Amino acid sequence: MESKMAILERRGTGAVAHLHMNAPERLNALSDEMIAALQSQFLELRETASVRAIILSGAGKAFCAGHDLKQMTSGRQNADGGKAYFKDLFDRCATMMQSIRALPQPVIAQVHGIATAAGCQMVASCDLAVAAQGTRFGVNGVNIGLFCSTPMVALSRNIPRKQAFEMLTTGEFIDADRAEHLGLINRVVAADTLASETQDMAEIIATKLGAAVKIGKSAFYEQIDMSLAEAYDFTGDVMVENMLYRDTKEGIAAFLDKRPPDWTQD
Numbered sequence: 001m002e003s004k005m006a007i008l009e010r011r012g013t014g015a016v017a018h019l020h021m022n023a024p025e026r027l028n029a030l031s032d033e034m035i036a037a038l039q040s041q042f043l044e045l046r047e048t049a050s051v052r053a054i055i056l057s058g059a060g061k062a063f064c065a066g067h068d069l070k071q072m073t074s075g076r077q078n079a080d081g082g083k084a085y086f087k088d089l090f091d092r093c094a095t096m097m098q099s100i101r102a103l104p105q106p107v108i109a110q111v112h113g114i115a116t117a118a119g120c121q122m123v124a125s126c127d128l129a130v131a132a133q134g135t136r137f138g139v140n141g142v143n144i145g146l147f148c149s150t151p152m153v154a155l156s157r158n159i160p161r162k163q164a165f166e167m168l169t170t171g172e173f174i175d176a177d178r179a180e181h182l183g184l185i186n187r188v189v190a191a192d193t194l195a196s197e198t199q200d201m202a203e204i205i206a207t208k209l210g211a212a213v214k215i216g217k218s219a220f221y222e223q224i225d226m227s228l229a230e231a232y233d234f235t236g237d238v239m240v241e242n243m244l245y246r247d248t249k250e251g252i253a254a255f256l257d258k259r260p261p262d263w264t265q266d
Helices: 032-046 069-075 083-102 118-125 149-155 161-170 176-182 191-206 210-224 228-243 246-257
Strands: 008-011 016-021 053-058 107-111 114-116 128-132 136-138 187-189
Touching: 008 032, 016 032, 016 191, 032 083, 053 191, 069 083, 083 118, 083 149, 107 118, 107 191, 114 118, 118 136, 118 149, 128 176, 128 191, 136 176, 149 161, 176 187, 187 191, 210 228, 210 246, 228 246
Parallel strands: 016 053, 053 107, 107 128, 114 136, 128 187
Antiparallel strands: 008 016
16 A cells, blocks of 8 residues: 655654655645644644754755745635635644744755745744745745735845735745845755755754753844844843753853853753
């Protein structure tokens, strides 16, 4: 009997977890099933202290081509023309995207091929992104009469306003070099080193004190929406809390003693 491959594979058994979207025939579209699988893994990883960094990648020719348009079209067959289904779909997708930010671990998008519409939104929602040379990014729903309003939320929080609006209204792609220049991704690498260079970044992060990265990631996003004075007040309190960690005390002592730290926390 032929076995059905998982739509989302979880790889890695150490401090780096690798989530690999595995629907290459659909360009890893964010179908109902893919959204559910991602959300399930994010919720599980949130409680897995031994994992300190997460990589998100896609199989086949593309990272992710956005929502599953065939599945969305099927939703129109409902009596209300699909209104309830579409509302539920976009709510579930938004929850999944926000779960990336809520994770204590940094999430790195490993991007190749194309990342379009909600796929581009996913890249923008990740904390970090490494892309292969030749990768293209777009929020091109406008080309089929659907403005990428939900992808706009993450995109406009990653790149300058006018550039985001240009992408949204023209539906044109940008290449990896342009995406790096705008701040959508961290770095562009050769296609044959994409996996290894993303893994290297994840492993560097995984060597850090997990408790410090966790408190730091949370504070990073909270302070962004504050005024300058509020941000300094808030992050000052975060620094105090972090300084009182046993392993932070040990880390400072180890630095002064010129030795590796003896950390006990995940």
